[in-house]
């Protein structure tokens with residue numbers, strides 16, 4: 348009995364120390380320019396680096412902090428983000444590291460990866476070890492924790508096909524949860540993480556904070572088939588493989604080379620990758636469009652709808668390469684909006700609205716932004 352009492356006291360004491368350490372590591376008025384790939388300047392009134400899951404639990408268990416800073420913004424690599432103003436609550440910067448094998452069979456492996464791991468490093472880690480399935484997603488910027496948020500995708504692959512489950516802090520119930528692949532509600536550039544909101548201090552807040560993603564990857568190379576239907580991937584991977592048969596590393600190398608030739612490096616020119624989502628239209632709408640624009644690129648979907656290429660719409664509407672002060676449209680790829688420096692997120696959003704209106708006026712199709720706008 349006495350022992351149990353002592354254990355309780357020690358546990359409370361440790362929790363008290365942890366919570367107060369969290370309080371003391373909170374920084375104030377932190378410049379976020381280096382934390383977003385668009386390079387827009389905004390400040391975080393409060394900023395907390397989350398280096399372990401316990402930091403997050405301690406943050407939400409602290410009553411003072413809870414009341415003062417419940418308006419939270421979760422930050423990963425800042426590569427899918429347009430900051431238009433200062434963040435008034437707390438920025439929680441996900442920086443946890445760690446890659447842990449959970450279990451494996453002769454054909455598959457399950458690996459848990461901490462939210463703060465760099466996405467591209469994780470992809471290369473898999474390629475070095477012969478874990479297959481992520482090679483088409485090489486060189487996408489950002490963190491592992493953000494990959495389920497918009498179900499990242501590129502070159503015919505979406506990350507949803509490799510996710511077993513996701514560990515997250517549920518802000519609605521104040522508990523840790525494990526969401527199965529089905530519970531994540533994955534769709535094109537979408538998931539439950541973009542749909543379930545809490546309203547805190549009048550601000551919409553994402554319900555879940557992802558701390559770990561568990562992937563299920565193929566190990567048995569005899570079951571692997573390269574996915575190379577998009578663009579020049581097949582030709583480039585074949586040439587890289589030479590006399591060998593094509594392996595995952597060749598597909599990744601081809602995609603890295605193609606991406607480097609087409610997309611601006613955020614370290615050189617601020618951007619958030621593709622700015623507009625490809626709009627989805629009905630077959631009837633497509634037929635009407637084709638009557639006036641017979642070459643419109645379109646991709647039929649499993650549910651009988653059709654995806655059309657937003658970049659083509661923007662280019663045809665005449666915006667490719669245009670510049671308006673500090674912001675503009677990338678000269679080599681109309682889907683990418685860029686920040687030349689010295690501008691503000693508001694300027695970019697005004698340009699995005701102008702482009703969206705211009706596309707609507709020409710095609711009667713509305714395109715909408717992919718990045719999160721704060």
Ligand SMILES: Cc1cc2nc3c(=O)[nH]c(=O)nc-3n(C[C@H](O)[C@H](O)[C@H](O)COP(=O)(O)OP(=O)(O)OC[C@H]3O[C@@H](n4cnc5c(N)ncnc54)[C@H](O)[C@@H]3O)c2cc1C
Pocket residue numbers: 384420421422423424425426427428441462487488489490491492493494496497498499500501540553555556557558610611612613618619620621719
């Ligand atoms: C040059 C370039 C190319 C790109 N190419 C692609 C591409 O091919 N395909 C593609 O899909 N995307 C692409 N992107 C977009 C971007 O890289 C991805 O969306 C990436 O997953 C964002 O990760 P991040 O860590 O930078 O997220 P952030 O920008 O930090 O955050 C994005 C959103 O996710 C939320 N979030 C971040 N981490 C967590 C977490 N741990 N838990 C809960 N919510 C979280 C944030 O609150 C925010 O709402 C590209 C971006 C750039 C700059």
